[in-house]
Amino acid sequence: MVIVDNSDEVLSALSSVLSDQPDLDVVGVAGGVGEGVMLCRQVQPDVVILDVNMPDGGGQRAAREISTAVPGVRIVAFSAFDKALIRKMMLSAGADAYVSKSASMPELLAAIRGGSQLAGI
Amino acid sequence: MRTRTFIALAAGAAVLALVNLGFLILAPEHRPTVVVDDVSETIAPLVAAGVCLTTAYRGHGRTKQAWGLIGVSALCWGLGQAYWTYEEVILGLDAASLFPSFADLGFLASVPFALLGLLRLPQAETSAEIRVRTLLDGLVIAGALLFISWDLVLGPVYSDSPTDLLAKSVGLAYPASDIAMMTIILLTITRLRVGRRIPLALLAAGLLLTALADSAFAYLTTVQGFGSSNIIDLGWTMGYSLVGLAAVGSAESATGAGTRETRMPRWNLLLPYWTVGVAGVLAVITEFTLGSLNAVLEWDLLFIISVVLVRQFLFLSETQTLNAEVATKNDDLDRLVRERTRALTDSLEELHQTNDQRRQLLLRLVTLQEEERREIADVIHDDMLQSMIGAKMRTFMLNSGGANPDAVTSIEGAIDRAIVRMRSLMTDLRPQILDLGLIATLEQSIAEFNESGDLTITLDNRLTSDPSSLVGTSIYRIVREALNNAAKHARGATVNVTLSGSVDEGFSIRIEDDGPGFAPRSNGKSPMGHRGLSSMSERAEVLGGWARVDTAPGKGTTVDVWLPNRLEMTSHVPAA
Numbered sequence: 272m273v274i275v276d277n278s279d280e281v282l283s284a285l286s287s288v289l290s291d292q293p294d295l296d297v298v299g300v301a302g303g304v305g306e307g308v309m310l311c312r313q314v315q316p317d318v319v320i321l322d323v324n325m326p327d328g329g330g331q332r333a334a335r336e337i338s339t340a341v342p343g344v345r346i347v348a349f350s351a352f353d354k355a356l357i358r359k360m361m362l363s364a365g366a367d368a369y370v371s372k373s374a375s376m377p378e379l380l381a382a383i384r385g386g387s388q389l390a391g392i
Numbered sequence: 393m394r395t396r397t398f399i400a401l402a403a404g405a406a407v408l409a410l411v412n413l414g415f416l417i418l419a420p421e422h423r424p425t426v427v428v429d430d431v432s433e434t435i436a437p438l439v440a441a442g443v444c445l446t447t448a449y450r451g452h453g454r455t456k457q458a459w460g461l462i463g464v465s466a467l468c469w470g471l472g473q474a475y476w477t478y479e480e481v482i483l484g485l486d487a488a489s490l491f492p493s494f495a496d497l498g499f500l501a502s503v504p505f506a507l508l509g510l511l512r513l514p515q516a517e518t519s520a521e522i523r524v525r526t527l528l529d530g531l532v533i534a535g536a537l538l539f540i541s542w543d544l545v546l547g548p549v550y551s552d553s554p555t556d557l558l559a560k561s562v563g564l565a566y567p568a569s570d571i572a573m574m575t576i577i578l579l580t581i582t583r584l585r586v587g588r589r590i591p592l593a594l595l596a597a598g599l600l601l602t603a604l605a606d607s608a609f610a611y612l613t614t615v616q617g618f619g620s621s622n623i624i625d626l627g628w629t630m631g632y633s634l635v636g637l638a639a640v641g642s643a644e645s646a647t648g649a650g651t652r653e654t655r656m657p658r659w660n661l662l663l664p665y666w667t668v669g670v671a672g673v674l675a676v677i678t679e680f681t682l683g684s685l686n687a688v689l690e691w692d693l694l695f696i697i698s699v700v701l702v703r704q705f706l707f708l709s710e711t712q713t714l715n716a717e718v719a720t721k722n723d724d725l726d727r728l729v730r731e732r733t734r735a736l737t738d739s740l741e742e743l744h745q746t747n748d749q750r751r752q753l754l755l756r757l758v759t760l761q762e763e764e765r766r767e768i769a770d771v772i773h774d775d776m777l778q779s780m781i782g783a784k785m786r787t788f789m790l791n792s793g794g795a796n797p798d799a800v801t802s803i804e805g806a807i808d809r810a811i812v813r814m815r816s817l818m819t820d821l822r823p824q825i826l827d828l829g830l831i832a833t834l835e836q837s838i839a840e841f842n843e844s845g846d847l848t849i850t851l852d853n854r855l856t857s858d859p860s861s862l863v864g865t866s867i868y869r870i871v872r873e874a875l876n877n878a879a880k881h882a883r884g885a886t887v888n889v890t891l892s893g894s895v896d897e898g899f900s901i902r903i904e905d906d907g908p909g910f911a912p913r914s915n916g917k918s919p920m921g922h923r924g925l926s927s928m929s930e931r932a933e934v935l936g937g938w939a940r941v942d943t944a945p946g947k948g949t950t951v952d953v954w955l956p957n958r959l960e961m962t963s964h965v966p967a968a
Contacts, residue, residue, distance in 0.1 A: 278778035284785040291789055324773070324824070351777055351815075354825060356836050372781045373811050375804075376788035 272383070273314060274300045275307030275333060276322035276349070281372070285320065288376060295383065304333045312340045318383055323350035323361060331364040338365035347382050398640045401443070405633030408432045409626060416623055429625050430477040436629045437470035440598075440636035447643040454514045459639055461509030462595070465502040466632055469602075472498020473628075492562040499606075500562070503569040506599060510576045513592070521710060526579060528703045529664040534575045535696040536667035541567050542688050543674050545611045566610035570603040577603070578663055591641035598634030601627045668696060754934045762822070762865055769821040777814050780807055822865070830864040831855070831891075834871060838889070846879040847887050847905075854892040859899055863955055866935055867891070867901055870928050874903035874951045877925070882907020882949065893954075898937070901953040909943040928953065 272295060276282045279302065286297045298314045301307035304325050311319060319337055323330035334346050348361040348369045358369045368382040412432045415425040444463030448456050476495035479485045538546070546567045550560075577596050605627025612624065675693060678685055685693070784807045790800045818824065825833045831853055838849045859867060871889060878887050885907035893899040925941050928951065932939040937955035 278774065278782070280779045280782035281785070284782035288785050288788050291792065351773060351781070352825065354836055355839065356825070356828070356832055360828075372777075373784075373808065373815075376785060 272297055272318040272320065273307065273311055273316040274320045275302075275304070275310075275325075276300075276320070277302050277325045278322070281322070289320075289383075292380065304329070304336075307333055308336045308340060311337045311344070315341050316344060318345045318347065320347045320349050320379075320383070321366065323348050323352060323357060330366075331360055334361060334364040334366045345383075345385065347379075349379070398637060401439070401633075401637055401640055404439075405436070405630070405637065408436065408633065409630055412626060412629055416626070427481050430473070430481050432629050433625055434470060434473045434477050436632040436636070437466045437473060440632040440639065441467035441470055443636040444639040447639040450643060454512050455642070458509050458512035458514075459642065461505050461512060462635065462639070463509075465505035465509060466635055467502075468498045468505060469502035469628075469632070470498075472496065472502070492559050496562050500565055500569065503573060507572060507576050510580045510595075510599070513580060521706075525703070525706065528699055528706065530575055530579050531699045532664045532696060532703065533578050533667050534571060535692055535699060536664075536671040537571045537574050539671040539689060539692045539696065540667070540674055541571050541607065542692065543671075543678055545607045546571075547686070547688070549610055563610055563613065566606045570607045570610075573599060573603040578667065581663060591638045594634045594641060595638035598631045598638060601631030601634065605631065668700070671696065751934065751936065755936075758866075758931075758934050759862055762862060765821040769818045769824060772814050772818050772821075773824060777811065777818075780811050780814065783807055784811070823868070826865060826868060830859065830868060833868055834889070834891075837868075837872060837875070841875055841879065844879075846883055847875065847885060849875065849887045849889060852888060852890040854890065855899070856894040857896075859895070859955075859957055863899065863935065863957055866931055866955060867899060867953075870901060870931060870939070870953055871903060873928050878903070878905045878907060878949070881910065885948075895957045898954055898956040901951075901955070903951045904948065905950075906948045909945050909947045909949050911945055912941065912943060925951075 272289070274282060274285050274289070274297060276285065282300050282302065286300055289295050290297050298316055299310045301310045307319075307321070319341075321330050321333055321337070325333070330348055330350070334348065337344060337346060345368070346366045348358075348366040349372060350357055350361070350369070351372045361369055367385075370379050370382045409432075412428055415422075415428045419425045441463050444459045444466055448458075448460035448463055451459055472495040475498065476493070479493065479495070541547075546564065549563050549567060577599055581592070581596050605624050608624045608627070612622070671693075675685060675689065678689070784804060787800055787804050787807070790803075791797065823833060825836055831851075834851060838851055841847050841849050858864065875887065875889075878885055882905045885905040887903060887905045890902040890904070891899065925939075929939040932953050932955055935955050937953065939951065939953045941949065941951050943949040
């Protein structure tokens with residue numbers, strides 16, 4: 272899986288927590304939209320954890336481009352906003368799940384593993 | 393007290409005159425009539441002298457001098473008449489033989505005193521021009537009176553008088569002094585201070601009567617031989633009675649209302665000229681009856697005309713000077729008005745500029761405030777909030793590390809509370825969702841209100857273009873404020889939010905609820921608990937727009953706001 276988030280804090284915390292999981296393998300991290308799309312194109316991940324609030328078009332643009340570049344990829348939108356509007360926007364842009372950053376780790380893990388589409392709402 | 397004296401004196405004078413008149417009509421030329429006539433003619437001036445001198449004694453300044461001199465004049469006359477009465481009544485001498493006599497000394501002496509007294513009466517303010525004009529008026533009056541007198545009295549007296557030089561001089565002295573007396577009386581009347589009219593009119597009338605009686609006496613004495621008791625005698629009795637009454641009245645008004653300076657009535661201006669009119673009529677009559685005027689009358693007429701011409705010239709030149717002064721004053725006034733108007737326009741302009749500057753400053757302040765809020769919100773979001781989120785994630789690893797689960801849960805709880813507080817602080821500072829557009833943000837806000845169940849809100853978006861960031865933020869804040877107010881004061885109400893307008897025509901916002909409404913304060917300020925209304929107005933005005941609240945108890949509340957998209961577009965609040 273690939274993690275795209277413009278916050279270094281989140282990026283490093285998330286990668287160390289997720290790497291800890293036996294069934295999950297973080298193959299790359301990116302700090303921006305362009306970088307994230309390029310990375311996904313290269314490594315063709317199964318799952319992408321995508322920050323919503325990023326410059327250069329934000330998570331919406333990234334979701335559209337990644338879902339085109341990596342067919343069958345599971346995109347989990349991961350956002351500090353917990354607004355219904357954002358959720359709708361992300362889902363329509365190609366995200367498969369939407370998780371609030373204030374949600375608990377088990378909720379995020381469930382979303383990654385495909386257990387829930389709308390975790391942490 | 394003095395009013396009673398006045399009434400008593402007036403009654404006495406009336407009785408004296410009536411008794412006298414009765415005798416003169418019923419028993420002319422009889423001895424009792426002569427006695428009554430002489431005695432009343434003596435009493436009247438002597439009483440008048442007493443009253444005048446008393447008034448003088450109590451008076452001050454010019455009034456004191458005036459009444460003193462008039463009193464002495466009356467005294468002279470009274471003493472002369474007393475001497476006459478002594479000769480005629482006690483010694484039984486014939487009236488015809490009594491002219492001229494010592495009595496005439498008293499009669500003639502009374503004239504200069506009366507003249508001086510009249511001139512000492514308090515007069516209106518004078519200037520050099522007025523004095524010259526008065527002198528000319530005096531000459532006109534004197535000339536006209538001389539004409540009348542020469543035509544009627546002086547002329548005949550001069551030509552028909554006895555050859556005795558003394559008799560001739562004394563005979564002429566009467567009409568001559570009468571001319572002077574009448575001139576001064578007429579002049580005095582025109583220039584008297586108003587406010588004590590009645591006493592002075594009485595004085596003038598009294599002295600005029602005596603002067604007329606004098607002239608008539610001189611005429612009759614010379615032409616027909618004066619009888620001892622004649623209707624003319626009443627002139628003196630009545631005349632001095634009036635002088636006495638004038639003195640009492642003057643003393644009374646001096647202690648009463650005081651002197652009020654008011655404008656003289658216009659007819660007073662004609663006073664010098666009616667004598668000229670009479671002279672003119674006489675001239676015409678004489679011309680017709682005698683065929684010509686004698687040399688004295690002709691020269692006199694020439695004199696009158698000359699003085700009138702000089703007077704006219706003086707008047708015209710004065711008018712010209714006054715007109716020039718008025719024109720100058722008008723110019724000054726015009727200039728002053730122009731200067732003041734310019735000064736006023738300038739200060740108004742300054743005021744407008746100051747107002748504009750103030751608004752620019754406020755706008756700058758608001759812009760900076762919004763920018764600062766955004767920066768703070770960004771820092772919270774990008775830095776602090778992400779750190780907190782990262783920290784929270786890492787707590788998950790503590791579980792597998794065998795940490796105390798209770799400790800982990802309480803750390804998570806603390807982090808969660810911090811996240812919630814940061815979120816709410818961010819939203820208060822500036823909802824980041826605004827980056828997604830005004831309408832999206834408003835829809836989100838409205839959805840939250842609707843979910844809370846306090847209000848039922850619908851949004852009607854008729855915008856044809858999007859507002860600038862600052863204006864959009866302001867619209868968002870105004871709508872939030874109005875919805876907060878409605879939630880507070882109109883719980884359960886249905887609210888319609890309507891947005892319309894464009895970048896070019898400015899933006900209109902209407903927030904309309906069917907709540908209970910409220911009574912607006914007459915001073916335009918928000919009632920207690922409605923502070924949000926004034927903050928909406930302030931926010932709108934800073935941007936050059938306006939906000940208006942239309943409400944009444946039971947009528948719901950409608951907030952109308954208009955905001956220009958550019959600062960140059962300004963407008964005032966339309967009348968409600």
